[in-house]
Amino acid sequence: MTPYRRAGASRSPAHPGRQSLSIGPFEPELGGYLPEVSLTYETWGELDETQENAVLIVHALTGDSHAAGAPDEKYRRGGWWDPMIGPGRPVDTDKYFVICSNVLGGCSGSTGPASEDPETGYPYAMRFPVVTIRDMVRAQKRLLDRLGVRRLAAVAGGSIGGQQALEWAVEFPDFVRKAAVVAANGALGPQGLGMSEIGRRAIMADPDWQYGDYYGTGRRPDAGLAIARMAGMMTYQSAPGQWERFGRRPATRPALYPEFGGRFEIESYLHYQGRDLVNRFDANSYLYLTRAMDLYDVGAGYASHEEAYSRIRAEVLFVGISSDWLFPASEVRAAAEQAKEAGADAAYAEIESMNGHDSFLKDWDQMRSILGPFLSA
Amino acid sequence: MTPYRRAGASRSPAHPGRQSLSIGPFEPELGGYLPEVSLTYETWGELDETQENAVLIVHALTGDSHAAGAPDEKYRRGGWWDPMIGPGRPVDTDKYFVICSNVLGGCSGSTGPASEDPETGYPYAMRFPVVTIRDMVRAQKRLLDRLGVRRLAAVAGGSIGGQQALEWAVEFPDFVRKAAVVAANGALGPQGLGMSEIGRRAIMADPDWQYGDYYGTGRRPDAGLAIARMAGMMTYQSAPGQWERFGRRPATRPALYPEFGGRFEIESYLHYQGRDLVNRFDANSYLYLTRAMDLYDVGAGYASHEEAYSRIRAEVLFVGISSDWLFPASEVRAAAEQAKEAGADAAYAEIESMNGHDSFLKDWDQMRSILGPFLSA
Structure with missing residues (x-):
């Protein structure tokens, strides 16, 4: 070579x-x-x-x-x-x-x-x-x-x-x-462990997860994985960074979920991040990889x-x-x-x-x- | 008087x-x-x-x-x-x-x-x-x-x-x-807003929530509310406090959920906090009160x-x-x-x-x- x-x-x-x-x-x-x-x-x-x-x-x-x-x-x-x-x-x-x-x-x-x-x-x-x-x-x-x-x-x-x-x-x-x-x-x-577990619980509590056997069933734990992603995103950013980027500004993008008392930009951002991940990532992999991270x-x-x-x-x-x-x-x-x-x-x-x-x-x-x-x- | x-x-x-x-x-x-x-x-x-x-x-x-x-x-x-x-x-x-x-x-x-x-x-x-x-x-x-x-x-x-x-x-x-x-x-x-929304999404994504009309149906969004509580508890504690109280120690209490690669004490703590809340709190109230907190x-x-x-x-x-x-x-x-x-x-x-x-x-x-x-x- x-x-x-x-x-x-x-x-x-x-x-x-x-x-x-x-x-x-x-x-x-x-x-x-x-x-x-x-x-x-x-x-x-x-x-x-x-x-x-x-x-x-x-x-x-x-x-x-x-x-x-x-x-x-x-x-x-x-x-x-x-x-x-x-x-x-x-x-x-x-x-x-x-x-x-x-x-x-x-x-x-x-x-x-x-x-x-x-x-x-x-x-x-x-x-x-x-x-x-x-x-x-x-x-x-x-x-x-x-x-x-x-x-x-x-x-x-x-x-x-x-x-x-x-x-x-x-x-x-x-x-x-x-x-x-x-x-x-x-x-x-422990703060990382806790946030990680919140994500896993959201996936595993989603009935579409089906104890992991969702492949080929036409149902996937998208809702749970999206929540897991939201929790993950919180740990990837900082409070001052979020103040600067989102503050308390209202959302500008279309709602992905029914409105409840309005919507802040940070919420909308998290919703979109969640949706983005379910289109490109497998929920079970999310469970295994976060677990590996925790156990290390x-x-x-x-x-x-x-x-x-x-x-x-x-x-x-x-x-x-x-x-x-x-x-x-x-x-x-x-x-x-x-x-x-x-x-x-x-x-x-x-x-x-x-x-x-x-x-x-x-x-x-x-x-x-x-x-x-x-x-x- | x-x-x-x-x-x-x-x-x-x-x-x-x-x-x-x-x-x-x-x-x-x-x-x-x-x-x-x-x-x-x-x-x-x-x-x-x-x-x-x-x-x-x-x-x-x-x-x-x-x-x-x-x-x-x-x-x-x-x-x-x-x-x-x-x-x-x-x-x-x-x-x-x-x-x-x-x-x-x-x-x-x-x-x-x-x-x-x-x-x-x-x-x-x-x-x-x-x-x-x-x-x-x-x-x-x-x-x-x-x-x-x-x-x-x-x-x-x-x-x-x-x-x-x-x-x-x-x-x-x-x-x-x-x-x-x-x-x-x-x-x-925004960090508080984001954590708050993670909890609400967990409740609203729980099919037992039934768009809020779970009263009298025999089903309640306990799984979602428990996850919301877990997210809430994370915001109520500090990283140094969690290091001291939980560290990376393994859980000692019985598991509330199927094990997946073991369990840390912080996870077990969050699980129990979640279970405790569903026994004493209404999920819809949780939605409304956290929303009020956000909107203030x-x-x-x-x-x-x-x-x-x-x-x-x-x-x-x-x-x-x-x-x-x-x-x-x-x-x-x-x-x-x-x-x-x-x-x-x-x-x-x-x-x-x-x-x-x-x-x-x-x-x-x-x-x-x-x-x-x-x-x-």
Whole structure:
């Protein structure tokens, strides 16, 4: 394989589009068995002779493998991290072979609860085993092995993607040179756990959920999933950010639900966010992925968080967001300090923003100025 | 009427128990008509000759008229503000005639959506008009008139009760000598609005809600109301408080719902809080009262907040709670400053606590040391 080189006016990295690869049978760490797992992924740029110029990008909860790319019909905003990925961008596709795969348990191509169980011919639904952040990372590792990657120059992600970036550094210390852990830490706090459970209860209380077996019935727990999304969106934004963006202004968009005493813009926004998600996401996947996020504890299987952090050989940059209340900056900073005390080469940087948790998908200037030097150093 | 006096060893104020009084027909400010409204209330102590020694206590969202009283079968924790009310307590029943009424729109005796519409013989359900904080206050005013109260020595409440305390001072400036506005301000922010709407959506998405007409059908939107309560509880607590109280500890109580990847204590707590509420609260009332809370804007009907605040003749004490995220302390303080600038006799005090919004129902020492001097001065 030859490294990707810029050719004339073309600034587009090699991008073969969405692909899927079988990684064989899989045993999730908490039990159960998946006889056949495949992961859907996209790549940009080319793997060089060293097979060590790979960068793994890990998507957030409802994201998918389409990390980079200009806006098109399917992705009206383009790839979800496009400003970060491309020639001359922090994740430089002239230098790196960039991979983003849909996570295990997801619903955008990779094996998840909506997939057919080859042993029954029916979708797994809630018979899908509980999968963890570590399982997601182990599945990705198999994918990278099959793609010929010998070592990751870097892994980067935010939120549940940040949890995976951290777990990569802990689980496969010799495989990861750098890990950018954005808006995440070693374990979600109780406020996040509570909000997460509100969403799951809304899905599971929806009679159309049918204990997960809604596939093919013509009914889906759209109402529940929309409420779950509303709860999620609250945790992705900050109070000052919502004051600025919505305040107490009345809604301007048409109502999606019968009016009851008027409607504020923030309500309308949440309604539309909910509706948007049900059109592109599977409710059971939402249950499994939020559960994985909740369950993640970097110290699980080790004597302590310290022991887990002491395994790290990668250079780790924790990035907190000043107004994040899902993973508060103070807790991200604390994780960085704990990792450092445990001997890891860990640093902390903070994004100053009112955009809350979602800053890693919005504050491109700060994201670039923080991750650019880290990744190119 | 003679003032209540301590007699020998008895320290119990006169308390005739729960009573109801018709206040006649009522026209809510946003439209609609209620041909007959009655309010359920309780009193402690006695109205003196001046008829000006009355203190009105206003309950929070899911509270009721039982502000004071020792624990008993129905109220295992006693009156919801009992440590504040009684002989020698900040709301001294030796001095004051204390009244607490269930709000208009409520479900603990006062006319609300579960009440029978005398014109149809059926419960109002969603045909109940939207009621506002101002409507609640106007209804209470009629009750006080009928009870012979000429002027309030004080009105006090937290959260939606605090909104009412403030509205009392604005709407009936000559009737109120002091107003204690706890954990509330002139208008709820978008984060509160959003959380409130998540709860309402959960209720309205529950098929057992039946567009509000669930009374007598044998089905109630318990699942939806429980989720609404879970969302509410999140806004009543703080992240540091939840770390201390729940952390990431596993649940110890029996599961109320099928397990899915284990259960954290915070989840179990929320589940139980949800179940507890459905056993004592009406889902439609929850819709109406949260809507009133959202809609409250002290400046509504005036040219500005300033104009509204400038009407105040009472001495007003705004009390913020350092860890409140429903009514952040900074926003409560800002309301106090705005009122002061508008010429009102307004002051601000802050409770330092990790108990979040709920501090006004928990941090008794601070509540007493703040409200005691204010009320007795």
